[in-house]
Amino acid sequence: MSKQRILSGMRPTGPLHLGHLHGALANWKDMQDKYDCFYFIADWHALTTNYEDTSNTAAFRTEMMIDWLSVGLDPAKSTFFVQSEVKEHAELFLILSMITPVPWLERNPTYKDQIVQMENKDLSTFGFLGYPVLQAADIIMYKAHGVPVGIDQVPHVELTREIVRRFNYMYGDVFVEPKAILTETPKLLGSDNRKMSKSYQNAINLADPPDVVSQKVSVMITDPQRMRKKDPGDPDICNVYSFHKIYSPPEMVEQVNKECRAAEIGCVQCKKLMAANLTAQLEPIYEKRVHFEKNRDEVEDIIKTGSDKAREVAKATMEEVRAAVKI
Ligand code: SF4
Known part of the structure; x- marks a missing residue:
């Protein structure tokens, strides 16, 4: 029996720390043997909050891949890719955005929270309101059965399921409804007892x-x-x-x-x-x-091979989508 597929991603907005290790990466590593794992570097998602300063996004993308490989994520078991290397995500995002009612996005609990938390940034953009639709496109492009998430991300997976139901109802059964796979996260605060975060400069980084x-x-x-x-x-x-x-x-x-x-x-x-x-x-x-820092060509090859593989899957999905939508 073939393995079920899961998909998860991270935004390349800075160095990864122990919070990422225990909140996601350790779980991702364990899942590699059980599932067909697609893990992606969500550089377009990084733009939703960091659109004003993109000077480090490309560097963070490579550093993130090095962090992933360093903790034991294995390209022989999982597919690693960069979101912007698979342009089909943008096309599916556009199509899904046509059928997603705006109130579904406005009621997203993390939307209002994040606007309050990041009051130093202007997040009154179309892209920030709509990023859960891009997330939905990321997930269903690969027909993922499951998405490993923390409890705060569950509403996003639920929104994805709603979008899938609406798409399938309008155009025919193309997509599967993904399930949230809840990740238990041990409580690890930063050195100042606040949430471990690069913005608080209180994190122990993997590097x-x-x-x-x-x-x-x-x-x-x-x-x-x-x-x-x-x-x-x-x-x-x-x-x-x-x-x-x-x-x-x-x-x-x-x-x-x-x-x-x-x-x-x-x-x-x-x-x-x-x-x-x-x-x-x-x-x-x-x-x-230290090994991967010295062998950056190897890291870039892993990204390229994974992105090529992801693109093949995405192309096949988009052929089905275009046929279903009749465009
Ligand atoms: S209060 Fe001091 S001795 Fe007690 S657990 Fe914390 S660090 Fe250790």
């Missing part, structure tokens, strides 16, 4: 060498009530402890929990223990990155 990782850990905020080593701490409200739970062996997690509450371990020592475990786990990723 950070071990000494930079240790330095970033050393300035992480801990239990704010704990001023001195003799004050008992509460690991449950400490971000360093959240990291321990992911990167340290269970015995150490238990020991830190006990010793923190009994004021038997200081935060400096606790951070050093965690940083050692974190850097040990990131080291293989870092070593692979």
